[in-house]
Amino acid sequence: QMFQWIFLDNCWLGVDAIRVYTSGYVEAVNGTDVRLKCSFSSSAPIRRSALTISWSFRPLGPGNEETVFYYHEKPFPPSEGRFMKKIIWSGDISSRDASIVVRNVKFSYNGTFSCHVKNPPDVHGNVGEVRLRVVTSASFSEIVILAVAIGGAVLLIIIILIGIVSIRRCRKKERMEREEVVPRRYKDPDLW
Numbered sequence: 001q002m003f004q005w006i007f008l009d010n011c012w013l014g015v016d017a018i019r020v021y022t023s024g025y026v027e028a029v030n031g032t033d034v035r036l037k038c039s040f041s042s043s044a045p046i047r048r049s050a051l052t053i054s055w056s057f058r059p060l061g062p063g064n065e066e067t068v069f070y071y072h073e074k075p076f077p078p079s080e081g082r083f084m085k086k087i088i089w090s091g092d093i094s095s096r097d098a099s100i101v102v103r104n105v106k107f108s109y110n111g112t113f114s115c116h117v118k119n120p121p122d123v124h125g126n127v128g129e130v131r132l133r134v135v136t137s138a139s140f141s142e143i144v145i146l147a148v149a150i151g152g153a154v155l156l157i158i159i160i161l162i163g164i165v166s167i168r169r170c171r172k173k174e175r176m177e178r179e180e181v182v183p184r185r186y187k188d189p190d191l192w
Contacts, residue, residue, distance in 0.1 A: 018042045020098075020117050020128035027133045028105045035090055036130045038098040038115035042122045046093060048073055050120045053091070053098045057083070059111040068113065069100050082108065107134050 019041045028034035036055075053071040068083050070076040075089035088101040098117055102109065115128035 017125035018117055018119055018122040020115055020126050022115055022128035022130045024129070025131045025133070027135055028102075030107060030134050030136060031104055033101055033103045034105055034132065035099055035101050036113050036115075036132070038091070038100075038117075038128050038130070040096050040098060040117040040119075040128075042096070042117075042119040044119050044122045046096070046119060048093060051093060052116075052118045054116045055087075055100055056114045056116070057109075057111055058114070059108070061110075071098070102132075105132070105134050110134050 021039045021041075023037050026034055026036060038053075038055075051072070053069075054067065055069040056065050057068045058065045066081055066083075068078060069087045069089070071089065071091070077087045077089070078084050083102070086103050088103060090101045091097040091099045098115055102113075109132055111132060113130045113132060115130070117125075117128075
């Protein structure tokens with residue numbers, strides 16, 4: 001928890017501050033969806049009626065900061081601007097999660113997204129920032145990780161199938177050996 005001093009009514013007061021945590025840096029492929037993670041801790045109990053979350057965006061190049069998303073008892077995605085119909089709430093207040101999803105990212109989304117959380121009386125504290133970098137294709141390391149994951153899954157399936165086939169063959173062989181040791185008793189059809 002963070003502790004801050006504020007000056008109020010000619011008096012210094014010590015107050016607990018809200019802490020906001022983000023991943024700091026995210027890379028996303030142009031045209032894909034990306035989740036911007038933001039979580040928080042507060043010394044005050046979470047009251048849905050008082051808690052507010054806001055996200056803003058500051059472009060990498062020239063341009064003004066703009067509001068991206070607002071939450072107060074329910075999500076309020078932007079009704080205009082470049083992020084209209086592009087932001088989805090993916091957080092969970094009870095888990096102290098204030099994350100959002102940015103849909104169909106574009107190169108113009110390169111910049112810094114800021115997550116602001118206020119939970120009165122905890123209204124002072126840090127602002128969580130996520131720097132988004134939109135790229136043409138996934139980085140080599142992401143492709144390698146994906147290939148290894150898929151290759152590992154395929155290998156696991158092959159090993160399981162080989163195990164199943166081997167067990168069935170062993171059981172069939174044992175059954176055939178038992179049948180050779182114990183002769184079958186055939187009923188004489190004439191005795192019926």
